[in-house]
Amino acid sequence: MTVFEYKALNAKGKNISGIVDADNQAAAQGKLKQQNLFPVSLRSVESKTDGNGSESQSLKINLFSRIKSSEIAMITQLISTLLSAGFPLVKAVSTVVGQTRSKSFQKILSSVKDAIEKGSTFADALAQYPKVFSPVYINMVAAGESSGTLEIVLERLADFSEKKEENKKKIQAALAYPIIMCVIGFLVLIILLTYIVPGIIDIFSDLNQALPLPTLVLINVSNFFKSFWWAIMLLPFLIMAIIYFVRKTEKGELFLDKLIICLPVAGNLIQKLIAARFSRTLGSLLENGVPLLTALKITKSIAGNKVVCNLIGTATESVQQGGELGETLSKSRYFPNLASQMIKVGEKSGEMEKMLEKSADLYEKDVQTAMTAATSLLEPIIILIMGVVVGMIIMAIYLPMVEINQMVR
Numbered sequence: 444m445t446v447f448e449y450k451a452l453n454a455k456g457k458n459i460s461g462i463v464d465a466d467n468q469a470a471a472q473g474k475l476k477q478q479n480l481f482p483v484s485l486r487s488v489e490s491k492t493d494g495n496g497s498e499s500q501s502l503k504i505n506l507f508s509r510i511k512s513s514e515i516a517m518i519t520q521l522i523s524t525l526l527s528a529g530f531p532l533v534k535a536v537s538t539v540v541g542q543t544r545s546k547s548f549q550k551i552l553s554s555v556k557d558a559i560e561k562g563s564t565f566a567d568a569l570a571q572y573p574k575v576f577s578p579v580y581i582n583m584v585a586a587g588e589s590s591g592t593l594e595i596v597l598e599r600l601a602d603f604s605e606k607k608e609e610n611k612k613k614i615q616a617a618l619a620y621p622i623i624m625c626v627i628g629f630l631v632l633i634i635l636l637t638y639i640v641p642g643i644i645d646i647f648s649d650l651n652q653a654l655p656l657p658t659l660v661l662i663n664v665s666n667f668f669k670s671f672w673w674a675i676m677l678l679p680f681l682i683m684a685i686i687y688f689v690r691k692t693e694k695g696e697l698f699l700d701k702l703i704i705c706l707p708v709a710g711n712l713i714q715k716l717i718a719a720r721f722s723r724t725l726g727s728l729l730e731n732g733v734p735l736l737t738a739l740k741i742t743k744s745i746a747g748n749k750v751v752c753n754l755i756g757t758a759t760e761s762v763q764q765g766g767e768l769g770e771t772l773s774k775s776r777y778f779p780n781l782a783s784q785m786i787k788v789g790e791k792s793g794e795m796e797k798m799l800e801k802s803a804d805l806y807e808k809d810v811q812t813a814m815t816a817a818t819s820l821l822e823p824i825i826i827l828i829m830g831v832v833v834g835m836i837i838m839a840i841y842l843p844m845v846e847i848n849q850m851v852r
Contacts, residue, residue: 451480510548510575516604518543518552523597532593533559551575564588578741579603579724586732596731603727610719610807617814621821628829633675635836636668643840654843661839693749700749704777712813717751718782719806726799736763750777782806 450458468485475482518539525535536556540549551572558568566585569576580600587596644662654662668675689695704710704717721742728738736759743755758771769787772778782802789798 450484451475451482453480510545510551512604512608514543514545514548515575515580516601516608518548519597519604520601523594523601526594526597532565548575565593578744579728582733582737582741583728583731586728590732592731599727599731603723607723610811613811614814617811617818621818621825624822624825628825631829632832633668633672635833636665637672640665640836640840641669655839655846657835657839658843661836697749697753700751704748704750708817712810712817713748714777714779715806715813716810717746717748718779719803719810721746721751721755722782722799722806723803726796726803729799730796735768739768754778779806 471485472482475485521539521542522532522535525538526532530538533556536552536559540552540556543549543552554571555565555568558571559565564585565588566581569584570581573581583596583600584593587593590596640661644658644665686699690699704713706713724745725738725742728741729735733741739755739759739762743752743759746752746755754772754775754777758768761771762768767787767790769783769785769790772786773780773783785798785802786795789795792798
């Protein structure tokens with residue numbers, strides 16, 4: 444079947460756009476008329492094939508129409524529900540196509556449905572879109588298809604995605620207020636030193652009197668900000684650009700990731716966050732029938748830190764040679780000791796999946812508690828620093844005024 448993109452009018456004369464799949468344009472028009480839609484324009488989304496004759500990613504995802512993970516989780520849950528209700532896979536995927544607002548995602552789901560109709564497995568059809576569906580998602584679907592428990596696996600995948608998104612939003616919400624306060628404080632400081640302070644300082648300069656040290660320091664700082672405010676504003680972007688290009692090299696990425704994970708307080712928090720992600724992902728893969736070595740390779744690809752990625756690679760080699768996963772992880776200072784001990788217990792008891800799940804729950808709660816505590820401390824610290832800076836500026840302006848007042852007397 445061909446995927447057609449349409450613009451049509453409904454019975455009330457309202458403009459509607461979307462996609463429909465049909466054998467040809469006439470069949471597509473017929474489908475729209477059955478839905479009481481009157482097509483204004485109808486064009487096919489052409490499929491391209493690769494060198495081997497298989498369908499490639501013909502529906503390229505636009506850079507500015509990124510598909511949200513929440514949409515993927517919602518569609519996954521819907522497909523799972525429909526499969527549990529007895530719907531065939533093709534019918535289930537076809538039914539959920541119109542349930543997402545993203546046109547890109549609608550096209551992808553239609554393409555996935557077409558691939559299944561042509562004899563492809565669900566996992567292989569999803570694998571054509573690696574930028575949308577992660578290796579964890581694809582491999583769990585493949586395991587569900589092979590074991591005949593696809594609807595259960597999809598339900599777990601939806602829960603897994605929703606929990607991951609929920610944790611991400613909690614961290615973002617915790618960091619949002621301190622970051623906004625820092626940015627506003629920095630902008631206020633630049634405005635003070637660039638526009639307001641120089642006008643007040645000029646009054647003292649015209650008196651040709653010796654000024655106190657704090658006032659002289661303020662004058663020099665103000666002159667620097669006034670002359671190079673543009674460089675100060677560009678500095679954060681320059682630092683981000685340097686980090687970006689350093690991370691492009693393998694040694695640079697390893698150096699930065701090692702630096703981040705070894706930071707005094709933040710490094711410990713990052714280690715716990717990585718351990719939670721590792722435990723949650725590995726546990727979900729193993730629980731759904733993915734072999735340990737395959738699961739470790741997938742987990743390695745989404746570790747998010749080069750140091751931990753290399754550690755997982757070493758652990759994978761050790762397991763392949765008959766070693767124990769927990770024992771290898773426990774030898775590294777970059778992986779929390781409690782997490783490795785829980786994995787050891789899981790290996791010995793044969794309940795690895797349960798121990799990984801408990802480890803993930805433990806560290807996710809630990810990270811959330813630490814983030815809440817840190818942000819609670821950050822807010823008064825930021826206010827205190829801003830108060831001290833403003834107080835020093837006021838003192839530097841006030842001191843020469845006191846001296847001038849004494850001279851007048």
